[in-house]
Amino acid sequence: MRSRLWAFLVPIVSVVIALLLASLVILFIGQNPITAYQALIRGAFGSKLSLATTIVKTTPLILTGLAVGFAFRAGLFNIGAEGQMIMGALVATTVGINMGSTPAVIAIPLTMLAGMAAGAGYAAIIGFLKAKTGAHEVVSSIMLNWIAEYFATYMVTVPLAVGMGTPKSPEIAPSAKLPPLLTVQATELTSGILVAILAAFVMYIILEKTTKGYEIKATGFNPYAAEYGGIKISQNIILAMAVSGALAGLAGSLEVMGVHHRFLGTLSGGKGFDGISIALIGQNHPIGIIFAALLMGSLRTGSNEMQFVGVPKHIIIIVQGIVIFLVAADRIVRTVLIRKRVKSQ
Amino acid sequence: MENAVEMIDIVKQFPGVLANDHVTLEVRKGEIHAIVGENGAGKTTLMNQLYGLLQPDSGEIKVFGKTVNFKGPRDAISVGIGMVHQHFMLVSNLTVAENVVLGSETMRGIVFDLDRAKKEVKELSNSYGLLVDPVAKIEDLPVGAQQRVEIIKTLYRGAEILILDEPTAVLTPQETEELFEILQKLKESGKTIIFISHKLNEVMEISDRITVMRLGKVTGVLEKKRTNTREIARLMVGREVVFRVKKNPGKFGKTILKVENLWVKDNRKLDAIKGISFHVKEGEILGVAGVAGNGQTELVEALTGLRKPEKGRVIFLDQDVTGKAPRELRNLGMTHIPEDRHKYGLVLQYPAYFNMILGRHFKEPFSVSDFLNQKSIRDFAEKVFKEYDIRPDDIRMLGANFSGGNQQKLVVAREMSAEPKVIVIAQPTRGLDVGAIEFIHNSILKLRDAGVGILLISMELEEIFTLSDRIIVMYEGEIMGEVLPQETTIEEVGLLMAGHRLEEVRGHVS
Numbered sequence: 074m075r076s077r078l079w080a081f082l083v084p085i086v087s088v089v090i091a092l093l094l095a096s097l098v099i100l101f102i103g104q105n106p107i108t109a110y111q112a113l114i115r116g117a118f119g120s121k122l123s124l125a126t127t128i129v130k131t132t133p134l135i136l137t138g139l140a141v142g143f144a145f146r147a148g149l150f151n152i153g154a155e156g157q158m159i160m161g162a163l164v165a166t167t168v169g170i171n172m173g174s175t176p177a178v179i180a181i182p183l184t185m186l187a188g189m190a191a192g193a194g195y196a197a198i199i200g201f202l203k204a205k206t207g208a209h210e211v212v213s214s215i216m217l218n219w220i221a222e223y224f225a226t227y228m229v230t231v232p233l234a235v236g237m238g239t240p241k242s243p244e245i246a247p248s249a250k251l252p253p254l255l256t257v258q259a260t261e262l263t264s265g266i267l268v269a270i271l272a273a274f275v276m277y278i279i280l281e282k283t284t285k286g287y288e289i290k291a292t293g294f295n296p297y298a299a300e301y302g303g304i305k306i307s308q309n310i311i312l313a314m315a316v317s318g319a320l321a322g323l324a325g326s327l328e329v330m331g332v333h334h335r336f337l338g339t340l341s342g343g344k345g346f347d348g349i350s351i352a353l354i355g356q357n358h359p360i361g362i363i364f365a366a367l368l369m370g371s372l373r374t375g376s377n378e379m380q381f382v383g384v385p386k387h388i389i390i391i392v393q394g395i396v397i398f399l400v401a402a403d404r405i406v407r408t409v410l411i412r413k414r415v416k417s418q
Numbered sequence: 419m420e421n422a423v424e425m426i427d428i429v430k431q432f433p434g435v436l437a438n439d440h441v442t443l444e445v446r447k448g449e450i451h452a453i454v455g456e457n458g459a460g461k462t463t464l465m466n467q468l469y470g471l472l473q474p475d476s477g478e479i480k481v482f483g484k485t486v487n488f489k490g491p492r493d494a495i496s497v498g499i500g501m502v503h504q505h506f507m508l509v510s511n512l513t514v515a516e517n518v519v520l521g522s523e524t525m526r527g528i529v530f531d532l533d534r535a536k537k538e539v540k541e542l543s544n545s546y547g548l549l550v551d552p553v554a555k556i557e558d559l560p561v562g563a564q565q566r567v568e569i570i571k572t573l574y575r576g577a578e579i580l581i582l583d584e585p586t587a588v589l590t591p592q593e594t595e596e597l598f599e600i601l602q603k604l605k606e607s608g609k610t611i612i613f614i615s616h617k618l619n620e621v622m623e624i625s626d627r628i629t630v631m632r633l634g635k636v637t638g639v640l641e642k643k644r645t646n647t648r649e650i651a652r653l654m655v656g657r658e659v660v661f662r663v664k665k666n667p668g669k670f671g672k673t674i675l676k677v678e679n680l681w682v683k684d685n686r687k688l689d690a691i692k693g694i695s696f697h698v699k700e701g702e703i704l705g706v707a708g709v710a711g712n713g714q715t716e717l718v719e720a721l722t723g724l725r726k727p728e729k730g731r732v733i734f735l736d737q738d739v740t741g742k743a744p745r746e747l748r749n750l751g752m753t754h755i756p757e758d759r760h761k762y763g764l765v766l767q768y769p770a771y772f773n774m775i776l777g778r779h780f781k782e783p784f785s786v787s788d789f790l791n792q793k794s795i796r797d798f799a800e801k802v803f804k805e806y807d808i809r810p811d812d813i814r815m816l817g818a819n820f821s822g823g824n825q826q827k828l829v830v831a832r833e834m835s836a837e838p839k840v841i842v843i844a845q846p847t848r849g850l851d852v853g854a855i856e857f858i859h860n861s862i863l864k865l866r867d868a869g870v871g872i873l874l875i876s877m878e879l880e881e882i883f884t885l886s887d888r889i890i891v892m893y894e895g896e897i898m899g900e901v902l903p904q905e906t907t908i909e910e911v912g913l914l915m916a917g918h919r920l921e922e923v924r925g926h927v928s
Contacts, residue, residue: 284785287772294767300724301754301762302776303745 091395109384116378117371125262131370135269136324137348138362147313148293153214154321155345156221157192161322164191166336169245180248192322193315200314204307242336251331263331273359422447422610428477437463439634452621455631469501470494500572501581515552562593618916651912671700674871680730682720690716692895698871705886706875713895722754751839763829766818771799806831823854840871
């Protein structure tokens, strides 16, 4: 129990330290950190619009965070969430465009599942290569990221292209669009957030309550003991990568179905890579990942408001960087915390 | 004759182990001196002190008559000591010449003089028959050649005294022969060689004098000409039996595990098991004796599904189970106490109750329609903890936080409580205290009396003698002979362990 508490204390303390250090930077450039942070909070949560924007930005981050976190629990570093998200979005778009007059009750789950299946299949290639040939997942997933990116660019510039300007696909059928929970001005608060939270819940159940979860975690902790205990390592590697990819693919589907309603060349925009830092901050735990994604999403949304009071929005990149550094080097934070406790005793 | 090395009354204490207990070693100039002893006897610790890697707690070290006080290997190298470690310390993507001069590069002005390095390496390798190509990359060389590079490296640094730590452990028999020729040449040119080994036939072939160690102490210093492998084996394994358990007469059933002409390769793709055959009956303990590294690990892995055999058959419960996966073997009723509890036995990051079901986690009642049944898992763990007296009595504690003895008990308890029909037990008591050893020995005998077929692999001869109903002795992947504990002696088994066949040993006796 205590170790789990520690696991969550470290990221929280890291955020506090990061905000303090960033406020020094703000002071250096001659601004008031309190004003800046007030603007940041206002920008992220201060109005219906800002709240909706924050949630829209958080939704895909939760899913890519879960994708990377799930793979981590199996001892795999899925750096390919970006590519899996692109493939998921692309296939969801293709299916969504062709939904025509299909009723929403069928079109929505079908489109969503198609995107998940694409992500899962794409990630399973990585798992298969690792299980059968020993190819390191980092190398093969980086390669597959590029393949996905160029393939998607080709698809929206040639076969699926519509209109002028930025390469983009046609809109998906109305029945395949996710119904918004709330519409503020032009921003639709998509119901995708509910799907993302549900996904976190499902991941929690799989990891903590099922026999497969036991096997996947054992494989991640100690593959030798897992094999000795009758766990088929290669099977679990492929499965864990597929689940991870399905989550990333779902991130892509939801972006298409709930936000853009079409495939855009810039749709993923590094969110797959953000998943790595989010999984790290969230300590690979589903609940932790939700909050880590919310942190990232709100920092990004709020930073625009911060810009208005004269503090460059890039400050939040400093905050992000310090948080990741401190969580990765959690020994530093633990030492600080233990020192404090010793002193107070 | 002048002594090259004198180590006088050396004491070295590690946490929980007295690695060197007032050890005295004398090595004469120009001789090949072997240090033999079982694993953990303190040979390498002693040599690491001579090479400056460790400092003795007390005692004196003299090199060529002068008292020395090494703070690190650099000091040892400067008085002419060189060491070739068991694991080579070479940079695999550099060439031979580059590796040899690494750390003491010849310079031409400020530029590294590679040509001179190459020339010097060539000269060294020619004069001692150490054949290697100076421009070959280390990664392209076979193990034997890499070892030659290590030797050249020590000579290049001016070594007069060479320490070789189990040099033949990684070599093929041919490579071993080549090494011995090189060692002879080095000796002829006046170098002193200290050779650590536990292979008695090699020791008898190459050395002039032999120091035998056992449990941190020197048990004998022998002239090769006036000794034999039998005497060395006796000094090496000792005689005193430190523990005794009561053993009922055996009631053996039908043959439950049968191995026929099994061939297994090790990680380097060399034959580790060369066509062995044996069988285990219900209610019988078959002990496998042998010095570490003679194929026992590969045998266990092949039997338990962790390694694919090359040839031969394994018959379990009248079924051919050759090459079957661990899960299938477990389902049939074979369990396994592995020799390395950290690598195979436990998921250290899992709580004890999760470790307790590893291997059965997919079966009822622990798994019900693919979901873990937390209650039955915890109840089971609580029960086993009581039964096997695992401490502390906290099933939620992580595997990593238990003491070594209790970790072993966790593994033993899990594998024994799984109601096996056959259990493969490797080194069950390594590193445990006497109380825990006795407990585990009694548990093994209880299983035997319940009719389980048991294969017991151990380096501890006492353990083998105390528990086994029959003993087979392995040497270099072959079975040297099968003996009954009541009809043999420790000396006889020691000879078999050293590579003599039972026929020739019994031939000498009568």
